[in-house]
Amino acid sequence: MQQNRTVARLLFAEETDMGDLPLRQPLPTRQVEQYDPFLLLHHLTTTIQQSDYPYKLGVDPHPHRGFSPVTFVYQGGVHHRDSRGNDSVVWAGGTQWMNAGRGIMHSERPPREMQEQGGVQEIVQLWVNTPGMLKMEQPAYFALQSEDTPTISEDEGRVQIAVVAGEYSGTRGPVKTPSPVMVLRLTLQSGGRCSIPIPAYHNAMLYLLDGQVTLEGFGLIEGLHLALLNRDGETCTITARQDTRLLLLSGEPLDEPLAMHGPFVMNTQTEVMQAMRDYQMGKMGMLFE
Template sequence: MNIKKVASLIAPQAPHFVGDGFRVHNFIPHGNLIGMHRMDPFIMLDYNSAYEFAPSAVPKGVGVHPHRGFETVTIAYKGKVAHHDSSGGGGVINEGDVQWMTAASGVLHKEYHEEGFSKTGGLFQMVQLWVNLPAKDKMSAPKYQAITKEAIPQYTLENEAGSIAVIAGAYKSVKGAASTFTPIHIYNAKLHKGAAVDIDLPESYHTALLVIEGSIVVNGEQAVSTDHFALFENGGTTFTITASEDALVLILSGEPIAEPIVAHGPFVMNTQQEIMQAFNDFNQGKFGYLED
């Protein structure tokens, strides 16, 4: 077996708020350890660890803002989010659902706690990823994939060990729900205490995992606790996860796009000139209209 080893184990740093509705730990980028190229095509990961929001008559969230050049992927573990964008995409992301928004040539969007959840308050837990697009697709038309929990294919592990929900890519014979521009695997592995599972991924892919619930041991030697992030070396093809207790693990792996990345605020392009063009287009109203 060609073992893929853990390169770095990262504890959650002090959280910060995005708007007033998302209390997040940032794992990608992460200081000098993980830049946008190190986990490309995953160029950002914000993790709203489980947090109790008090009831609010006015839904908390993030107001209208633009994006260009990449995709946002929101995975809902606890709580509900309402989303709207200027290309017509939108809806409510319920627990277990995934929202996959391709900003591409440019959209305005906003995200808030769903109205009913806001009124009652409760436990809120989400992951948001930014997934890079290759240069040839950065100016393609925006699109939106609303992926419900029921639509995400599941691979059932033997001996009632648990299951793997395949959001994107494939696990063994099970193909994921999301359409992607480049080869990407995104899994939610739900494991019962004592269960072990082998994950096989291409050696050249950038790979990491985040423990959403419980705790695990990787390759029989590296313990990873709740809310901790493990970055894998670029080498090897297989790693083993053993659940120290009932666990839920987000696994990310993707083929690097290996193109220049120039990012500024909500725009991720290949050159500084393209960033300036994005700002000009936004200021000229070319991203459409969305009421705040």
């Protein structure tokens, strides 16, 4: 029998502000800077009003270099534009994954339909670090809709597992990532149970958007908590005590120096300064909305 991983830390998604956007942030915290290769996790739920001014909604054009910002859409949609000419809307159940590489400008806003009709937008954003040797590669963008995400049904339909990246149960996710990661979106009905194999060399974590689950070998975890798992087992066994939405994320640690400043994630401060200069000189492209 495979041994279940134990929980290293349980982090609550505290409320914080990012500009005018109130959101929840379980990672990073004062106690945990990163869980290599995962750098940040934000959970945002906001109500769009018909009277809102479109260009005050969402996030204005801004640059990134050296990592992958990933957006999981749970309610509503996200309209992505970038300086490489990508322009797409991803709706609920979909994921947008951007390997920022050497540098890219992008914006994320509610789609026009939501601006005109109003509605609730709920997203989770994840930052995944890129290996140093690949940080200056060309950027790449993937818009993955719900219907294009392979989904596995288990436990008589009480567990749905959408495979975004990596491989689970012989099914490979469509997103190509710079380093080995497994990204699963799980929806469990109360009483649903699943056991997820995790590569022994991966760091892994579990974020509950809502509901309650029991993690075998640990106990109860409630919504709005992030569980960081120890590398002491080969699997994670989850039983839902309530209807629950969660993310299971695992990745091979990079074990590299980390230098971050705002939207730039590099290995040294010198590289961060170069990123700032390149942005100011327009080398990451331009984005006009």
